[in-house]
Amino acid sequence: MNKKSTFVKWRRYLPLYLMLIPGVVYIFINNYIPMAGLIMAFEKYDYKLGMFKSPKIGLDNFTYLFATKDALNITRNTLLYNAVFIILGNILAITVAVLLNDVRSKTKKKIYQTLILIPYLISTVIVSYIVYGFLNTQNGFINNSILEPLGKNGIAWYSQPKYWPFIITFVYLWKNFGYSSIIYFATVVGIDKTYYEAAVIDGATRWQQVRYVTLSSLKPTIITLVLMSIGRIFYSDFGLFYQVPMNSGALIDVTNTIDTYVYRGLTTLNNVGMSAAAGFYQSIVGFILVLTANMIVRKVSRENALF
Amino acid sequence: MKMKKLLATGFATAMAVTTLAGCGSAADNNASQSAGTDSAAGSTQVAASNDDVTTITIYAYNNSTTEAAEKVAAAVSEITEPAIGVKVNLLTGVSSEQLNLALASGEDLDLFFAMPWQVSMSTMAATNQIIALDDLLAEYAPDVLSGISEDDWRCSTVSGSIYGVPMNKDKAQGRGFEMVKSIADELGIDYSTPWTYEDLDANLRKVKEAYPDMYPLVPNGGTMIYPAWACDVLSDDLGVLENALSDSTQVVNFYDTDSFKEYCKWVYQWAQEGLMMPDAVNTTEGYQEFFNSGVGFGTFTSFKAGFEAEETRKCGKDIVVVQMENGAPHSTTSMVNASWCIANNSKNPEKAMQMLNLMYTNPEVSNLLVNGIEGDNWVFADESKGVITYPEGVDSSNTSYSSVGWAWPNEQITYVWEGDEPDVWEQLGEFNKNAQSSPAKGFVWDNSGVLNEVTACNNVVEKYRAGLLTGCLDPETAIPQMNQELEAAGINTIIEAKQAQLDAWLAEQN
Numbered sequence: 001m002n003k004k005s006t007f008v009k010w011r012r013y014l015p016l017y018l019m020l021i022p023g024v025v026y027i028f029i030n031n032y033i034p035m036a037g038l039i040m041a042f043e044k045y046d047y048k049l050g051m052f053k054s055p056k057i058g059l060d061n062f063t064y065l066f067a068t069k070d071a072l073n074i075t076r077n078t079l080l081y082n083a084v085f086i087i088l089g090n091i092l093a094i095t096v097a098v099l100l101n102d103v104r105s106k107t108k109k110k111i112y113q114t115l116i117l118i119p120y121l122i123s124t125v126i127v128s129y130i131v132y133g134f135l136n137t138q139n140g141f142i143n144n145s146i147l148e149p150l151g152k153n154g155i156a157w158y159s160q161p162k163y164w165p166f167i168i169t170f171v172y173l174w175k176n177f178g179y180s181s182i183i184y185f186a187t188v189v190g191i192d193k194t195y196y197e198a199a200v201i202d203g204a205t206r207w208q209q210v211r212y213v214t215l216s217s218l219k220p221t222i223i224t225l226v227l228m229s230i231g232r233i234f235y236s237d238f239g240l241f242y243q244v245p246m247n248s249g250a251l252i253d254v255t256n257t258i259d260t261y262v263y264r265g266l267t268t269l270n271n272v273g274m275s276a277a278a279g280f281y282q283s284i285v286g287f288i289l290v291l292t293a294n295m296i297v298r299k300v301s302r303e304n305a306l307f
Numbered sequence: 308m309k310m311k312k313l314l315a316t317g318f319a320t321a322m323a324v325t326t327l328a329g330c331g332s333a334a335d336n337n338a339s340q341s342a343g344t345d346s347a348a349g350s351t352q353v354a355a356s357n358d359d360v361t362t363i364t365i366y367a368y369n370n371s372t373t374e375a376a377e378k379v380a381a382a383v384s385e386i387t388e389p390a391i392g393v394k395v396n397l398l399t400g401v402s403s404e405q406l407n408l409a410l411a412s413g414e415d416l417d418l419f420f421a422m423p424w425q426v427s428m429s430t431m432a433a434t435n436q437i438i439a440l441d442d443l444l445a446e447y448a449p450d451v452l453s454g455i456s457e458d459d460w461r462c463s464t465v466s467g468s469i470y471g472v473p474m475n476k477d478k479a480q481g482r483g484f485e486m487v488k489s490i491a492d493e494l495g496i497d498y499s500t501p502w503t504y505e506d507l508d509a510n511l512r513k514v515k516e517a518y519p520d521m522y523p524l525v526p527n528g529g530t531m532i533y534p535a536w537a538c539d540v541l542s543d544d545l546g547v548l549e550n551a552l553s554d555s556t557q558v559v560n561f562y563d564t565d566s567f568k569e570y571c572k573w574v575y576q577w578a579q580e581g582l583m584m585p586d587a588v589n590t591t592e593g594y595q596e597f598f599n600s601g602v603g604f605g606t607f608t609s610f611k612a613g614f615e616a617e618e619t620r621k622c623g624k625d626i627v628v629v630q631m632e633n634g635a636p637h638s639t640t641s642m643v644n645a646s647w648c649i650a651n652n653s654k655n656p657e658k659a660m661q662m663l664n665l666m667y668t669n670p671e672v673s674n675l676l677v678n679g680i681e682g683d684n685w686v687f688a689d690e691s692k693g694v695i696t697y698p699e700g701v702d703s704s705n706t707s708y709s710s711v712g713w714a715w716p717n718e719q720i721t722y723v724w725e726g727d728e729p730d731v732w733e734q735l736g737e738f739n740k741n742a743q744s745s746p747a748k749g750f751v752w753d754n755s756g757v758l759n760e761v762t763a764c765n766n767v768v769e770k771y772r773a774g775l776l777t778g779c780l781d782p783e784t785a786i787p788q789m790n791q792e793l794e795a796a797g798i799n800t801i802i803e804a805k806q807a808q809l810d811a812w813l814a815e816q817n
Contacts, residue, residue, distance in 0.1 A: 047410075047651045048435035064759035068796045070766060137586035158589040159779045246589055250780060252770045265762070267404035268769065270430060272411055274762050 038283070040276035061277035070261070074278075075285065078257040081165075081241075082233040085172050086226060092177045094222070097184035098214055113185070116178035124175075124239025131171060131244055159250045168255065171244055172237070180225065184218060191217045223301065230293040234286030235259065258282040361658040362394045366409070366419035367676070368714035370400040375679060375707035383675050391661045397676075399708075410436045410650060417653040418663055420714055421471055423641040427543060428648070432465040433755040437648040438656055439468035447657060448472075448664035461749040462643040471646025472663060476713035477611035477735060478643045479742030482535050482634025485618060486605030487598055488625035490514060498629035504573050507631075511582045514604045524577055525603030526587035527594045531574070531776040535607045536566050536633035539745040540641055541809070542752040545764050546802040551637045551745035556813060558806040560798055562768075563790050566633070571775045571782035578778030587777035598622040599704065611636075612738035613731040620724060621703050636742035640750055647716050667716040674721040679708030688725040696725040750812045757804050760797030767792045 036051070041061055043054040065071040096116065103109045119127075134141045135157035143154035157163060195213045204212065236257035245255045256264075258278060265275035298305035371379070380397035387393040396415075403425035409416050410431070421428055421437070431437045444452045451472060459478065463471040484507060491498060494517055496510050511523040534540075539551035540561070547561040561567055577583035584590065584603070597603030599622055608614075610628045618626040647666070649659045665672045678685050678695065684706050688696040697706065712718030719732040728734060754761050771789040774780035790798075 044434075046435050047413075060759065064763045068763045068766070068792070070763070132589075137589070156586045156779060158586060159774060248589055249770045249772065250588065250774045264766075264769070266411060267407050268765070270407040270411070270426060270436075271758065271762055272434075274759075 037276065038280055040272055041280040043273055045272045045276075057273075061273045062281070064274060065278060065281060070256075071281065073253060074256050074258050074261045077241075077254065078234055078236050078259075079289075081168065081172075081236065081257070082229070084169055085176075086229045086233070088169065088173060089176060089180060089229075090222065090226060092173055093180035094184050094215075094218065096177060096181040097188050098210055100181065100185050101188045101214075113182065116181060118178070119175045120179045122175070124237070124243050127171065127175060128239070128243040128246065131167070132246065135167075158246060158248045161251050161254045164245060164251050164254045168240065168244065172240055175240075183225065184221060187218055187221045188214060223297070227293065227297060231290050233289055233293075234282055238263070360388060360392050360394050361655050362396050362415075363417045363653075363655075363659055363662045364396040364398065364415045365662075366401040366406060366416060367397060367399045368401065368420050368422070369709045369711035371679070371708040375683065378680055378683070379675055379708060382680060383672055386669070386672055386675075387662065387665060391658065391665065393658050393662050395662070410652070413652050415652065416650045417655070417659040418647060418666075419650060420474075420645070421648045422645050422714075423542060427754065428463065428470055428644060428646065429465050429542065429751055429753045429755070430758075431648070432468075432470045433753065436651050437470050438651055438653070439470060440472070440649065440660065441469050443649070443656060443660040444469065444472075447660040448667070451664055451667045454667075458749060459643050462640045462751065463646045465751055465753065471644065471648045472667065472716060473643050474645050474647065474713060474715065475667070475717040475719050476645070478739040479636050479638035480609040480611055480642055481630050481636040481742075482537060483608055483610050483628050483630040484535075484605055485608040485610070485614075485626055485628040487603075487622075488627045490518070490604055491627060493517075498627050501630040501632050501634070503632045504569065508573065508577070511577060511605075515582055518604070521604055522582070522584040522597070522602060523604040524574075524583040525594050525597040525606050526584060526590055526777045527606055528592070529588050529590050529777070530773040531587075532607050532609060533570070533776050534561075534566065535570055535631050537635060537637040538564075538566065539637075539639040539747055541639075541747060541750070541805060542641060543754070543761070543765075545761060545768070545798060546752075546805040548745060548747055550633070551639055551747075552633075552635060552743055554746055556746050556809060558802050558809060560790065560793065560802060562771075562786065562793060568782060568786060571778070571786065574776065574778035575780070575782050576778075583778045586779060588773045588779045595622045595703075598624055598626070607631075612734040613727055616724070616727040616731070619726060623703055636738060637745060638739070638742045639745040639748055643748070644751070645714075663716065668720070670720040673715065673717055677712045677715050677718055677721045678710045679706070684708045684710070685722070687722075692729060693722045694725050694729065695722040746813075747809055749816075750809055752805055752808065754801075754804075757797070757801050760800050763796035764793055764798050764801060767796050 040051060040054075042056055042058060043051075044057045044060070045051075046054040049055075100109060100112060103112060122130075132140070135143075137143055137154055137156050137158070140154075140157070142157075147154055155163075157167075191214065195217075196209055199209050199213055236259050238259045241255050241257045242260045242263065245251045248255075258281070262275045262278045262282070265271055265278060294305055294307060367376075376397045376399045380395045383395045383397070384393070387395060401409075401419070403422075406419060406426065408414075421431065428437070432439075455473060455475075459473050460469055463469060463473050484502060486496075486498070490496075491510075494510075494513050496513065502510075514521065514523040537551045538561070539548040541547050541558065544561045546558045547564070548556065549559055549561075549564045549566055574583055578585060578587070584597075594603060594606040597606075608618075608628060610630070615626055615628055618628070647663055649656050649663070653659045666676060667673070681687075682698060684698070684701070685695040686698045688694045697703075703709070710724070712721060719735070723729060723731055767789060770792075771780065771785055775782060775785055775789070
């Protein structure tokens with residue numbers, strides 16, 4: 001009897017499982033099979049012997065990471081930048097979404113929407129040259145058209161690490177806020193107008209309407225989006241950190257993230273084992289962070305936790 | 308429940324299969340390699356039938372358009388297919404990043420150039436990215452083996468095996484300053500005797516005064532060719548002999564030497580005063596473009612016999628070079644061991660070696676690869692003397708296939724360019740012979756014992772080097788900071804290991 005009911009249950013769910021297969025196959029091929037490559041982090045890689053037969057050297061590949069400030073540095077950069085991106089990015093996106101909602105004219109609304117979305121669609125390589133157009137020491141817009149008329153000396157932007165945390169953040173926000181604004185905007189549009197009417201009748205000011213109606217309705221969307229970005233907090237936008245600073249050596253301290261570090265390790269230093277070690281480190285710390293973030297969310301609002 | 312089990316079994320099987328597949332393909336590779344040995348043996352002389360044409364992929368240093376590279380490859384294949392059964396696939400303009408990625412990812416790649424300032428031969432040999440050539444050379448390229456001197460082979464030997472065929476180019480270099488001749492002459496700059504930094508300083512000022520819009524000193528691709536004195540970098544510049552012209556064999560930290568500090572101090576000062584192009588570290592153009600467009604006057608360079616003519620052709624303006632005071636021609640391992648190597652990726656190393664043999668010994672093949680297609684990239688200026696020049700309307704800036712002879716195995720069997728001395732190759736031979744050898748010439752540094760330190764140190768070097776060499780960073784603060792970081796990264800361990808290896812090597816020589 002019991003067996004039969006399991007069978008019936010299975011028959012009922014079978015189509016669902018079938019629908020699951022393509023996704024599972026994809027994830028398996030794309031995300032699980034490459035995990036075998038993690039073994040390279042513990043090897044002195046030998047191209048003749050290949051991945052599984054190269055001599056094992058334990059944790060030796062990791063020592064160089066921690067022998068210098070590198071590990072600390074790239075971890076700090078990756079985390080802090082992403083934290084700033086998440087906080088400022090969402091605040092900006094929500095603000096813009098709320099403002100957009102108050103634009104009455106349909107044509108204007110469409111124009112604004114398109115305009116703020118355009119940067120998101122530009123390739124990072126092109127963005128990096130737009131930035132270069134502004135920051136180039138001799139011909140750049142800022143040095144030439146702003147600082148010079150003010151009688152100030154031009155700044156060698158690409159050699160001065162102190163400016164770059166701001167530049168990178170600015171470029172990131174400029175490029176990405178449009179996209180998240182549109183997502184928030186879609187939710188804002190969906191809010192029932194009667195709430196606002198009720199609020200107005202109760203004498204709510206404009207600010208109170210935003211705070212008590214719009215923002216509360218946005219809460220689930222905000223939590224989902226923030227959680228999704230926290231899940232990726234240990235990944236960085238490679239183009240943003242590699243292309244935009246033009247791979248300038250002087251800026252490495254403030255622009256090196258784990259992804260660029262691994263890439264540099266492989267292309268300029270030609271060391272597979274150590275690159276794999278850095279990648280492994282990224283996975284481990286990323287894993288821990290996602291678990292922690294999820295744990296916190298579960299404490300705060302259980303139904304929104306991922307697992 | 309059962310289904311779950313089934314599913315689990317399914318996954319397990321899939322996993323096992325993929326793992327096995329990985330092993331399988333590796334085994335296949337070996338099998339095909341050994342099969343290659345059998346079939347290729349003895350086929351050197353025999354014209355191969357069309358059925359077993361092997362494609363050999365060559366990575367090259369010079370720039371070209373894709374079409375031109377394909378055209379050259381087709382022309383070369385026309386010769387090599389009947390001769391050794393090889394069809395050539397040519398990729399030009401390969402950067403060191405591309406090369407490293409191709410070697411790491413197992414892309415199709417048989418023959419490539421290994422420049423000591425881009426890749427480390429001993430690292431590639433230690434990780435088996437390249438294969439030992441002794442047997443292949445003896446079997447398929449005896450002329451190459453006997454044609455290159457014992458001394459030179461020693462420079463491309465790692466732990467007893469030959470790993471590369473040294474390019475038949477300048478094997479010694481002087482260090483100097485090259486500049487646009489017309490301006491130098493106009494301002495009465497004397498370039499007949501070696502310059503000190505003070506001389507250079509005075510001359511740069513002269514140029515700036517006469518041409519305020521020009522930068523007297525320009526970088527090359529965001530950095531500067533260095534060092535500007537005779538230094539033996541001992542394969543990488545972590546641990547060097549400060550002066551290759553002296554007898555001292557003491558390994559020191561390059562970035563802590565007085566020579567380096569002095570150089571950086573001058574360049575920084577020039578950058579501050581507008582004599583050096585500002586923010587040079589973020590330029591991408593080569594000095595040729597700066598010279599050609601009239602933006603730049605001169606840059607540091609290494610030089611050899613026939614250098615001025617070669618540069619004149621490259622820059623499109625008459626170029627002269629003057630030796631720097633401490634830059635007399637000298638010869639070190641790194642100058643000799645720029646080599647052509649066979650990648651471990653190669654499915655048919657025997658054919659690759661046969662191809663390399665032709666590239667080294669066959670003038671027709673060599674000339675096609677070095678100079679491109681007749682009519683497109685060059686025409687005869689004087690066929691009887693074997694002198695060539697650019698066709699009408701073509702010059703160095705718009706040719707579809709740039710001629711960089713020294714980056715090929717043997718430029719000395721190719722045609723001579725108009726403007727070069729007709730006996731340029733003899734002159735080069737003289738130059739190579741007369742240069743003073745560094746006491747460590749022939750010593751190949753094996754960094755496999757200190758890879759962690761080397762990687763960590765290279766990270767530090769990446770951060771500071773270009774900035775210091777181009778005067779973008781203040782040496783007063785940046786050099787101590789850099790050395791502090793280098794020490795933390797273990798440069799002293801590297802220097803110790805290098806010194807020990809060098810001492811052992813020196814003891815062996817006597």
